[in-house]
């Protein structure tokens with residue numbers, strides 16, 4: 001039982017790493033990230049992503065709150081990857097419970113992922129979404145599952161590919177990453 005749980009955990013981490021490397025390679029070649037948008041439900045995307053993080057980190061406390069009609073046209077695989085990256089970061093770099101909230105603001109979906117813990121240093125914020133950037137040096141206790149410093153770069157690439165935005169606010173009261181993405185694709189030109 002334990003061996004199969006460990007195997008599933010390793011498989012989830014490997015999948016995330018491969019997904020991230022794929023996006024990194026595509027965007028570093030100068031492409032905008034290709035997406036395949038279809039009709040989706042943001043609530044379902046979030047639940048699927050959180051289930052995957054829970055499989056990889058069974059001890060994590062993750063609360064999900066979604067409100068309103070959350071349908072839209074998106075690339076479900078890429079948004080799943082974005083949510084996994086943000087929630088994994090909150091579990092990995094924050095302290096205590098993680099909160100994921102999704103609401104609708106007119107024709108946009110607003111996703112907020114929050115965690116407690118020490119704030120991200122202000123000097124790190126301007127380059128936080130750049131590739132291979134870490135706010136704090138790797139400390140000895142981090143396990144081998146620490147990311148490669150690509151996660152937020154990939155989140156930004158996925159948000160932009162959907163004509164969305166990503167931002168962060170971090171202070172003593174906690175850290176919140178907010179993604180805003182339109183519900184519908186760009187009108188045809």
Ligand SMILES: Nc1ncnc2c1ncn2[C@@H]1O[C@H](COP(=O)(O)OP(=O)(O)O)[C@@H](O)[C@H]1O
Pocket residue numbers: 089090091093094115119120128133134135136146147148149150151152153175
């Ligand atoms: N939710 C968070 N809370 C605190 N710090 C964070 C959070 N998310 C990201 N960070 C900081 O931003 C850095 C970059 O994140 P990311 O690009 O995902 O790289 P990685 O997780 O591989 O280190 C992290 O190393 C960490 O210092």
Ligand SMILES: [Mg+2]
Pocket residue numbers: 085088089147148149150151152
């Ligand atoms: Mg990360």
